[in-house]
Amino acid sequence: MNQPLSRSAEQAQDAIDNERLQSSIAALATFGGRPDGGVSRETLTSIDLASRHYLIEQARALGCEVMVDDCANLFFRRAGRRNELPPVLTGSHGDTQPVGGKLDGAYGVVAGLEIIAALNDAGIDTLRPIEVVAWTNEEGSRFGPGTMGSSAFVDPSRLAGYLDAVDQSRVRFGDALQAALDSIPGVPRCEMQRPLSACVELHIEQGPVLERAGIPLGVVTGIQAVRWFTVTCHGAMAHAGTTPMDERRDAMAAAVSLAQKLYGFAATHAADQLRLTLGRWQVSPNSVNTIPGQVEFTVDVRCLDDSVLDRFEAFLRGLAADAGGSVSLERFFQRAPTHFPRPMLDLIQAAAGRACAQAGLPAPMPITSGAFHDAMYLADHCPTAMIFVPSKNGISHNAAEATDPHDLFLGVQALAYTVTALANQET
Ligand SMILES: [Zn+2]
Known part of the structure; x- marks a missing residue:
């Protein structure tokens, strides 16, 4: 990057207004705000729609053009000097878990609008449009x-x-989506799959790594691969009191034995950061005094290294084969790892490094994401990357979710530099 381009990135970084940022986070958190400090703003509920109206007003007040696509994704566009060029995209999601915090998703959206406000304040124009x-x-x-x-x-x-x-109330997503689109009749529709020059998502870590390291910013290098399976162990229901132990076909005994072997595999691959969760169990007939005739459980296994997941899957399939017909196995979801491109990581390293250095804090560190993010799909579409800020005690999906306000500020500073530099790149 040449000097004038990085100068405008630095100016954008330095124009981030911490007070405005914190009050914007608090303002968005009032939509679905809870007495315990959390936020309940599930997607396309009336609360979510109200928050969308609020964001549209904020964006328009900043001079942005507002657009919506067929999946009700909202885009706030700040014009560039050459509006025919694909824009740089930033932002995140506005919805929360049934009980979530103020930051998961919301932080990235508010950060994008803060960057536009800062660019306006500093009188910086960019070559490409910027969209939040x-x-x-x-x-x-x-x-x-x-x-x-x-x-x-x-x-x-x-x-x-x-x-x-x-x-849970049998409302169809398609109907909720149509209602959301109908609620903003003045917002023009835009194409999905539009060309984008790059995408950067700022998000809370939702884990303990940065906080433990005492480092305020993380350069996210990639997102773990994941595979989901359903394992079903078939046995025979029988009386718990009358059936001798050596004459049982106990589906639970088979499932527990399988589960122990899977945990054993995970323990021997701890150095590879393999993560295994057997999260959902269904026991049939689920009766205190009947030997289980069928036990079904789910397997969620994740790792940044897909070859480790290949070995896990081969191990699991081997266990099922050894059991003859009494264990069946179905893989129902798979996602390869995401590796963000090197030039994007270098740019974020420079941006985050400058923010940390100016604050007299340790340099940013590389980190991988254990959770899925929207950026994972955008990485299929354009050069994409993410910036993480620490989560207090690693807690997220919880009303207690929190990040030191100064770390939130540094994250937006790093994002401002990155987005402005990308928006000034010719190619
Ligand atoms: Zn999120």
Whole structure:
């Protein structure tokens, strides 16, 4: 990058207004704000729609053009000098878990608007337009799966498969989506899968790594691969009191033995950072005095190294094969690891490094993401990267979710530099 380009990036970084940032975070948190300090703003609820109206007003007041796509993803666009060039995208999601915090998702959206305010204040124009996005349904708690908005943006054929998802009250996602679109009739529709020059998402870490290291900013190098399986152990229901132990076909005994072997595999691959969760169990008939006839459990296994997951899957399939017909196995979701491109990481390192150095704090560190993010899908579409700030005690998806306000400020400073530099790149 040449000198004039990095000078405007530095000016943008230095124009971030910490007080305005903190009050913007607090203002968005009033939509769904809870007495315990958390936020309940599940996707496309009336609270979420009210928060969207609020964001639209904020963006318009900053001079942005507002657009919405077919999945109700909201885009706030600050014009560049050459508006025919693909824009730089930043932002995150506006929805929360049933009980979430003020920062998961919201921080990235507010940060994007703060950058536009800072660019306006400093009188900086950029070559390319800059857009701030608020993705629809990242959390996946009301309608499954998560990251609907970003995954549909990069591949619009996915949207049709999401429309019939229903929430606990049997409301269809497609109907909630239409209501959301109908509630903003003055907002023009934009294309999904539009060309973007780059995407940067700022997010809380939601884990303990940065806080433990005492480092305020993380340069996210990638997102773990994940595979999900359902394991079903078949046995025979029988009387708990009358059936001798050596004459049982106990599905629970088989499932527990399998589970122990899987935990053993995870323990021997701890150095590879393999993460294993057997999170959902269904026991049939689930009766105190009947030997379980069938036990089904889910396997969520994650690692940055896909070859470790290949070995895990081979091990699991081997265990199922050894059991003959009494264990069946289905893989129902798979996602390869995301590796963010080197030039993006170098730019974020420079941006975050400058913010930390100016604050007299330790340099940023590389970190991998254990959680999915919208950026994971955007990485399929354009050069993408993420910046993390620490989470107090590693807590997220919880009303107690928190980050030191100064770390939040540094994160937005790093984002401002990165986005401005990208928006001034010719190619
Ligand atoms: Zn999030």
